[in-house]
Each structure stands twice: as structure tokens, then as C-alpha cells.
Amino acid sequence: APGGPEPARRPLLSSFRWGILFSHPRDFTPVCTTELGRAAKLAPEFSKRNVKMIALSIDSVPDHLAWSKDINAYNGDQPVEKLPFPIIADKNRELAVKLGMLDPDERDKDGMPLTARVVFIFGPDKKLKLSILYPATTGRNFDEILRVVDSLQLTAYKKVATPVDWKRGDSVMVVPTLPDEEAKKLFPKGVFTKDLPSGKKYLRYTPQPE
Numbered sequence: 001a002p003g004g005p006e007p008a009r010r011p012l013l014s015s016f017r018w019g020i021l022f023s024h025p026r027d028f029t030p031v032c033t034t035e036l037g038r039a040a041k042l043a044p045e046f047s048k049r050n051v052k053m054i055a056l057s058i059d060s061v062p063d064h065l066a067w068s069k070d071i072n073a074y075n076g077d078q079p080v081e082k083l084p085f086p087i088i089a090d091k092n093r094e095l096a097v098k099l100g101m102l103d104p105d106e107r108d109k110d111g112m113p114l115t116a117r118v119v120f121i122f123g124p125d126k127k128l129k130l131s132i133l134y135p136a137t138t139g140r141n142f143d144e145i146l147r148v149v150d151s152l153q154l155t156a157y158k159k160v161a162t163p164v165d166w167k168r169g170d171s172v173m174v175v176p177t178l179p180d181e182e183a184k185k186l187f188p189k190g191v192f193t194k195d196l197p198s199g200k201k202y203l204r205y206t207p208q209p210e
Contacts, residue, residue, distance in 0.1 A: 019122040025114040027059040027067040043084035053085035174204040
């Protein structure tokens with residue numbers, strides 16, 4: 001009613017908590033140490049994006065604490081037992097089995113399967129938004145994972161898609177299902193179409209919306 005309270009605005013999805021769950025084969029292993037070291041360095045950037053990170057390993061809590069000292073030392077920091085994110089101790093592989101995180105080719109000295117380098121990204125709606133599986137011999141690129149988070153959060157509430165090699169601040173693409181007239185209204189900074197031999201106007205760009 002006129003003069004009444006202003007209706008509450010629906011917050012953007014990016015204002016809610018997002019989540020990343022990532023597993024690694026074992027504690028005290030070389031590639032995993034570099035990975036968690038980089039994840040720790042980038043933790044402030046993930047936090048800025050309201051992303052909660054949590055790792056998973058099939059080793060014990062005492063191992064996680066001791067290994068955390070090595071990870072911090074690898075980063076050139078004080079060798080303390082604390083990282084910017086927790087590590088789940090999935091010693092019995094219960095969670096790894098449920099989530100399909102076990103590597104069929106990598107086994108420990110007892111012949112038991114190890115967890116692969118899995119990355120799961122969850123949205124505020126608790127639904128899986130992206131999964132990536134790396135082999136044991138290939139370390140993950142956490143800068144790429146951060147880039148993916150930027151894309152997921154942007155495209156979750158704007159009718160855009162991010163093109164190849166897109167980085168935060170670059171132009172984005174208008175989704176094909178959005179009519180031209182509506183696109184012009186939604187993107188006041190302008191919509192730019194690339195001319196193609198086919199004559200079809202499907203490559204539509206716009207500056208990244210706020």
C-alpha cells in the first residue's frame with residue numbers, strides 16, 4: 001500500500017553460501033601438498049565470494065594436523081596445525097564411496113583404492129553445479145576453480161554465459177533463448193553481435209553486468 005513498508009528485495013544467489021568439496025589421494029604426498037598449499041593461499045579469494053571450502057582425505061585427524069604443518073611450511077608460513085579450511089577424515093572411505101570419489105586405478109600398499117582428485121561445487125540451493133575429476137598424477141588448477149566460481153555465480157542470476165577463457169571483468173555472452181529486444185532492456189551497456197559467414201546473429205556479447 002502507498003506509504004507502507006518497502007517490500008523486501010530478493011537477494012542475489014551469490015549472497016548465499018556456496019561450497020567446494022575436494023578430495024585428494026593421501027596426506028603427506030607431493031602433488032597433494034602443492035594443491036592444498038595453493039588452496040590455502042587462495043582461501044581469502046574464495047571467502048570474498050562467500051564460498052566455503054572443505055577437503056577430504058582417507059587419512060586420520062592426527063595425520064591431517066601434522067600434514068597441515070607441512071602445507072603451511074610449503075607456503076612459507078608458520079608450520080601450524082590449522083588451515084583456512086577443514087579436512088574431513090574419511091578413514092573408512094564411507095563418504096568417498098557414497099560420492100563416487102574413489103580412483104579405480106590408484107591403490108595403497110594394502111590394495112585399497114585411493115580417493116581421486118575430485119572437485120564438487122555446490123550452489124546455495126544445495127545442488128551440484130560442477131564436478132571435475134583429475135587423475136592422481138595431475139595437480140588441480142585452483143585459479144581455474146576460482147574462475148569457474150566467478151562464472152557460476154554470475155550466470156546463476158544473470159541471463160548470460162561466459163565464453164572460452166573468460167575471466168572476471170571480461171565481456172560475456174547473451175544466452176540464445178533471450179530475444180534481442182529483451183536483451184537490449186536487460187543490458188543497458190549494449191549488446192554487440194559478431195558478424196559470421198552464415199549471417200546468423202548468435203554471437204551476442206555484452207559487458208559483464210554488475
